[in-house]
């Protein structure tokens with residue numbers, strides 16, 4: 001990789017008891033690119049995502065963000081250093097409006113930084129929330145309680161909340177899971193546009209979905225690295241076809 005990577009995963013393995021879910025995975029991610037981690041069922045994609053996003057530490061290996069070792073770092077530190085993850089639907093306060101949810105997310109960021117800079121005023125937070133809601137296409141429903149939003153809109157709300165921390169790296173786990181075809185198109189367009197401003201790494205089971213929007217794909221199989229490359233490279237890779245495309 002010619003540019004200095006923003007995220008480096010080095011020799012990462014993960015065991016659950018005797019089960020080896022990941023084995024020695026090493027990959028690096030260039031800044032401001034959209035990369036998808038793909039692979040068939042049980043390939044280790046979610047485990048990879050959880051290790052990289054700090055949900056649990058790897059059994060072996062290191063994860064580095066902008067050169068800093070973040071292996072095993074506490075979850076709450078991630079937003080502070082510039083990493084956000086979506087989707088944890090549980091983060092949405094169902095009774096609050098879309099606007100209030102994003103404002104709270106933005107407020108949490110300024111609270112974290114309050115020692116370093118003055119707290120933002122309510123007006124500033126409100127403006128920021130509005131801008132983010134516009135960014136993810138939820139302006140029209142900003143006043144609605146989150147619970148009344150369609151599934152796709154709730155997920156877009158999660159994205160707006162994740163963006164409130166102004167991340168340099170956005171990690172997304174199956175962002176279109178459970179979405180209708182129409183909602184999927186909207187979300188894919190959104191992800192594509194977000195990736196022009198920051199690094200986005202997404203985990204996706206459905207390879208076809210990401211082929212059109214990702215610059216790079218990483219394929220896992222049986223918990224190990226199988227291949228990486230552009231969508232065209234991956235489409236032409238006989239081994240990938242065998243283990244992955246053959247199933248669909």
Ligand SMILES: Nc1ncnc2c1ncn2[C@@H]1O[C@H](COP(=O)(O)OP(=O)(O)OP(=O)(O)O)[C@@H](O)[C@H]1O
Pocket residue numbers: 016019020021039040041042043044045046047048205
């Ligand atoms: N907490 C756990 N305890 C035990 N085994 C686990 C645990 N989490 C995952 N596994 C196993 O690790 C393997 C990889 O699972 P993982 O969820 O990472 O795969 P995946 O590629 O995301 O699959 P899918 O596309 O089906 O979601 C699977 O065989 C799974 O059963």
